[in-house]
Amino acid sequence: MDLTLKIWRQAGPRDKGKLVTYQVEDISPDMSFLEMLDVLNERLNAKGEEPVAFDSDCREGICGMCGLMISGQAHGPEKTTTCQLHMRSFSDGETITIEPWRAEAFPVIRDLVVNRSAFDRIIQAGGFISVNTGSAPDAHATPVPKPNAERAFVAAECIGCGACVAACPNASGMLFMGAKVTHLSELPQGQPERMARVVSMVSTHDAEGFGGCTNIGECSKACPKGIPQDVISTLNRDLRMALSSGH
Amino acid sequence: MTDTVQTPDTFGLWTLGDPIADTKAPGGPIENKWTKRKFDAALVNPANRRKLSVIIVGTGLAGGAAAATLGEAGYHVKSFCFQDSPRRAHSIAAQGGINAAKNYKEDGDSVYRLFYDTVKGGDYRARETNVYRLAEVSANIIDQCVAQGVPFAREYGGLLDNRSFGGVQVSRTFYARGQTGQQLLIGAYQALERQVAEGTVEQYVRHEMLEVIVSGGRARGIIARDLETGEIETHLADAVVLASGGYGNVFFLSTNAMGSNVTATWRAHRKGAYFGNPCYTQIHPTCIPVSGDHQSKLTLMSESLRNDGRIWVPKRREDCDKDPRQIAEADRDYYLERIYPAFGNLVPRDIASRQAKNVCDEGRGVGPVVGDFRRGVYLDFADAIKRLGKSAVEAKYGNLFDMYARITGENPYEVPMRIYPAVHYTMGGLWVDYDLQSNIPGLFVTGEANFSDHGANRLGASALMQGLADGYFVLPNTIRDYLAKGPFDTLDANAPEVAAARTSVQERTQRLLAINGDRSVDSFHKELGHIMWEYCGMERTQEGLLKAIDLIRSLREEFWRNVRVLGSADTLNQSLEKAGRVADFLELGELMCIDALHRRESCGGHFRGESQTEDGEALRHDDQFAYVAAWEFTPEAADGIPGGGMGAPVLHKEDLTYEFIELKQRSYK
Ligand SMILES: Cc1cc2nc3c(=O)[nH]c(=O)nc-3n(C[C@H](O)[C@H](O)[C@H](O)COP(=O)(O)OP(=O)(O)OC[C@H]3O[C@@H](n4cnc5c(N)ncnc54)[C@H](O)[C@@H]3O)c2cc1C
Numbered sequence: 069m070d071l072t073l074k075i076w077r078q079a080g081p082r083d084k085g086k087l088v089t090y091q092v093e094d095i096s097p098d099m100s101f102l103e104m105l106d107v108l109n110e111r112l113n114a115k116g117e118e119p120v121a122f123d124s125d126c127r128e129g130i131c132g133m134c135g136l137m138i139s140g141q142a143h144g145p146e147k148t149t150t151c152q153l154h155m156r157s158f159s160d161g162e163t164i165t166i167e168p169w170r171a172e173a174f175p176v177i178r179d180l181v182v183n184r185s186a187f188d189r190i191i192q193a194g195g196f197i198s199v200n201t202g203s204a205p206d207a208h209a210t211p212v213p214k215p216n217a218e219r220a221f222v223a224a225e226c227i228g229c230g231a232c233v234a235a236c237p238n239a240s241g242m243l244f245m246g247a248k249v250t251h252l253s254e255l256p257q258g259q260p261e262r263m264a265r266v267v268s269m270v271s272t273h274d275a276e277g278f279g280g281c282t283n284i285g286e287c288s289k290a291c292p293k294g295i296p297q298d299v300i301s302t303l304n305r306d307l308r309m310a311l312s313s314g315h
Numbered sequence: 316m317t318d319t320v321q322t323p324d325t326f327g328l329w330t331l332g333d334p335i336a337d338t339k340a341p342g343g344p345i346e347n348k349w350t351k352r353k354f355d356a357a358l359v360n361p362a363n364r365r366k367l368s369v370i371i372v373g374t375g376l377a378g379g380a381a382a383a384t385l386g387e388a389g390y391h392v393k394s395f396c397f398q399d400s401p402r403r404a405h406s407i408a409a410q411g412g413i414n415a416a417k418n419y420k421e422d423g424d425s426v427y428r429l430f431y432d433t434v435k436g437g438d439y440r441a442r443e444t445n446v447y448r449l450a451e452v453s454a455n456i457i458d459q460c461v462a463q464g465v466p467f468a469r470e471y472g473g474l475l476d477n478r479s480f481g482g483v484q485v486s487r488t489f490y491a492r493g494q495t496g497q498q499l500l501i502g503a504y505q506a507l508e509r510q511v512a513e514g515t516v517e518q519y520v521r522h523e524m525l526e527v528i529v530s531g532g533r534a535r536g537i538i539a540r541d542l543e544t545g546e547i548e549t550h551l552a553d554a555v556v557l558a559s560g561g562y563g564n565v566f567f568l569s570t571n572a573m574g575s576n577v578t579a580t581w582r583a584h585r586k587g588a589y590f591g592n593p594c595y596t597q598i599h600p601t602c603i604p605v606s607g608d609h610q611s612k613l614t615l616m617s618e619s620l621r622n623d624g625r626i627w628v629p630k631r632r633e634d635c636d637k638d639p640r641q642i643a644e645a646d647r648d649y650y651l652e653r654i655y656p657a658f659g660n661l662v663p664r665d666i667a668s669r670q671a672k673n674v675c676d677e678g679r680g681v682g683p684v685v686g687d688f689r690r691g692v693y694l695d696f697a698d699a700i701k702r703l704g705k706s707a708v709e710a711k712y713g714n715l716f717d718m719y720a721r722i723t724g725e726n727p728y729e730v731p732m733r734i735y736p737a738v739h740y741t742m743g744g745l746w747v748d749y750d751l752q753s754n755i756p757g758l759f760v761t762g763e764a765n766f767s768d769h770g771a772n773r774l775g776a777s778a779l780m781q782g783l784a785d786g787y788f789v790l791p792n793t794i795r796d797y798l799a800k801g802p803f804d805t806l807d808a809n810a811p812e813v814a815a816a817r818t819s820v821q822e823r824t825q826r827l828l829a830i831n832g833d834r835s836v837d838s839f840h841k842e843l844g845h846i847m848w849e850y851c852g853m854e855r856t857q858e859g860l861l862k863a864i865d866l867i868r869s870l871r872e873e874f875w876r877n878v879r880v881l882g883s884a885d886t887l888n889q890s891l892e893k894a895g896r897v898a899d900f901l902e903l904g905e906l907m908c909i910d911a912l913h914r915r916e917s918c919g920g921h922f923r924g925e926s927q928t929e930d931g932e933a934l935r936h937d938d939q940f941a942y943v944a945a946w947e948f949t950p951e952a953a954d955g956i957p958g959g960g961m962g963a964p965v966l967h968k969e970d971l972t973y974e975f976i977e978l979k980q981r982s983y984k
């Protein structure tokens with residue numbers, strides 16, 4: 069198939085950046101979206117033009133490294149990561165716009181590559197259980213009811229790609245943060261720090277420049293792992309409890 | 316049937332050096348060794364720990380766990396990864412599970428049984444002492460992870476669930492659906508971020524280590540490139556840990572992540588660290604086949620599919636492009652069931668892989684023609700669907716079928732799946748002693764980056780175990796014995812060794828950008844991958860390996876003359892990053908072929924054409940090859956390769972003695 073690509077090119081963090089149009093011919097529907105970009109880059113390189121920078125690593129939908137706005141949709145038209153999207157989801161002759169995640173908290177580094185370290189800083193603020201290596205009791209000392217274990221698992225599936233932020237009109241990081249809060253709140257091991265955790269994470273989230281949540285729900289729709297929106301309710305409930313108990 | 320070993324100078328490709336020994340494992344009964352080693356290792360006063368610094372390259376299970384643990388202990392840690400967050404290390408992609416000798420199922424498991432299974436699974440080419448310790452600490456891993464909040468699968472009573480994995484007879488594998496690696500890594504990552512917040516760990520993301528600094532005979536730091544700004548940075552410390560993962564991407568196509576590379580360990584090898592068993596590679600039988608030349612990586616599907624799927628190819632080549640559903644039962648060759656009636660489709664990974672390659676080489680493969688032939692065999696669930704019903708098959712394998720459908724665009728409930736083997740894991744890596752220290756004092760190597768625990772073949776669910784055992788429990792205990800001798804003399808950033816390391820990185824970077832030839836980095840990488848797969852993959856022969864060495868040498872020469880890397884050194888430049896990695900793969904590939912050539916035996920996943928039984932099965936030579944091959948780098952001046960070319964490497968042998976387990980030949984017929 070033949071496609072017209074409009075790709076965001078930006079030489080560096082301080083460069084203004086613009087959309088540049090490329091024609092790519094002979095794309096196989098069996099290619100993944102990123103393989104299609106590999107092909108474009110090989111052709112650009114052959115012509116002496118600098119390849120388009122974009123992030124990816126596992127290309128299996130699990131590391132969270134990839135992430136592109138594809139014609140206005142985070143990770144494109146299917147409910148999956150950009151690396152797992154295949155060209156058979158597009159049609160011959162289509163024009164595709166490719167942009168980086170857009171959010172104040174995710175500054176562009178170059179072309180389609182953004183800086184998502186704000187997510188690490190939210191985790192540093194409390195997204196963990198304080199247990200030093202070697203001090204753990206036997207794993208069977210604390211049974212976890214299956215429903216709690218299941219819900220913790222569903223929340224823990226978050227890959228930290230940032231699609232939720234990119235899809236949200238407010239560029240809020242609440243789905244990401246709610247997923248972590250829910251994962252740890254569902255487990256007995258997460259209880260001792262539960263209140264302090266949520267307060268600290270939320271204040272870091274706000275300080276990093278992420279927007280507030282107004283319950284639009286675009287985050288959950290864009291999430292390649294289908295993290296449900298109710299993790300945000302859990303976060304809000306924990307936050308209310310923490311604040312009313314003086315945390 | 317058998318033949319004699321060549322003397323080292325038969326081909327003039329390597330020389331024989333002094334044998335080496337692992338001197339750190341204490342004597343005595345195997346079950347007491349680790350306790351004794353921990354007791355004998357010197358202690359560091361908590362007040363002094365802050366003055367001792369450790370660089371850890373890698374944030375996968377091995378590196379992330381170690382950085383968190385050393386931070387908790389109070390050392391000053393600097394942690395590096397090339398991704399934008401430590402949480403993205405390749406460990407995240409592991410699916411199946413992690414082994415531990417908990418014996419929660421009361422099915423007869425024990426530390427000894429896990430030890431035994433791992434040594435046997437490694438085809439008797441692993442070091443007994445290390446493997447025993449691995450089995451011993453395995454139970455602590457599960458405790459630690461559960462305490463961190465890792466959501467392992469649980470039963471209704473709230474206790475942990477286990478499954479049996481990779482043909483073992485006990486249920487010792489802990490799992491978190493198909494995302495075990497992800498959940499374990501997030502646990503280690505969170506522990507690491509906690510230490511970043513505490514200020515014990517400094518985190519450097521989007522940084523690539525490009526050189527190790529050795530001064531006064533000790534590893535004292537690294538040169539790293541900030542991938543965002545291009546800045547070349549010097550980082551000094553009292554010790555350096557490499558936890559940089561495996562090098563399967565030397566084959567271009569593998570199940571590894573795009574960025575997985577050998578640079579960290581290869582640079583250390585060039586500085587004197589021995590490389591252990593570089594030719595030991597694991598090839599996994601159930602991957603989704605290549606769909607065309609554009610393919611950038613391969614995707615693994617769980618081996619569990621072989622429990623119910625039947626593997627076949629057409630008997631006749633003419634049928635290979637037919638709709639498989641139209642091929643009559645009598646015209647199909649269920650080759651594994653035919654050759655191995657006792658084990659059928661459940662033969663070990665290496666045998667399933669090699670037979671798939673054989674039938675495709677004969678021209679009976681299926682699926683698209685890639686290169687000059689079809690690379691795929693059918694994995695057919697029609698019988699299973701008939702026997703169990705579609706919904707039972709869906710309940711068991713639904714997510715795998717969905718993944719397959721998404722990638723191939725075919726519906727595996729209707730049309731048989733196609734699979735083909737792919738490179739998956741590298742057992743080889745830098746040589747380390749019982750303390751996980753390389754032969755360069757102060758340079759420690761953990762996880763997939765070292766050679767130590769899996770011999771010639773790794774069992775399923777044991778790499779995650781090794782990564783976390785090394786990171787949480789082994790390294791933090793052994794490195795303190797070394798650190799107790801520090802802090803070492805302050806090293807000046809302008810000291811000659813430091814400046815030289817820095818200059819060599821700068822020169823190499825400039826050189827790559829200056830060539831401006833007419834071939835892309837990827838084209839070299841693909842060509843190298845083809846050579847490696849063809850001649851140093853599942854089946855190796857003397858003739859093929861000699862040919863491969865010639866091909867790699869001329870490819871390397873062409874690379875340094877004709878590669879085209881655009882852009883500059885002072886911005887994010889992904890072509891430049893790739894070029895540096897491929898340059899190192901082009902050297903590693905040659906060493907792998909030399910190692911494979913010298914090991915004239917079939918062992919683990921490596922079938923050596925000249926070493927087979929009368930009915931074509933693998934034949935090991937314990938009398939000649941029961942040793943670890945640890946290779947020392949010899950530089951040789953060569954035009955165009957900054958830092959020199961490769962001379963003939965020196966082979967140091969570490970003899971493997973089996974005191975606790977008896978050596979046996981494997982048989983699956
Ligand atoms: C698809 C797949 C499925 C698997 N499934 C299983 C399974 O079910 N069970 C099992 O036990 N094993 C499994 N394995 C194997 C296992 O996942 C790996 O062997 C293991 O996770 C490796 O961990 P590691 O910490 O050694 O390295 P990695 O996780 O690969 O981490 C390497 C780290 O080093 C960093 N790094 C590398 N080079 C540099 C450099 N030059 N500079 C700076 N940083 C660098 C990277 O950024 C990364 O942080 C699987 C492997 C694959 C590919």
Ligand code: FES
Pocket residue numbers: 123124125126127128129130131132133134135149150151152
């Ligand atoms: S590259 Fe890892 S999720 Fe897409």
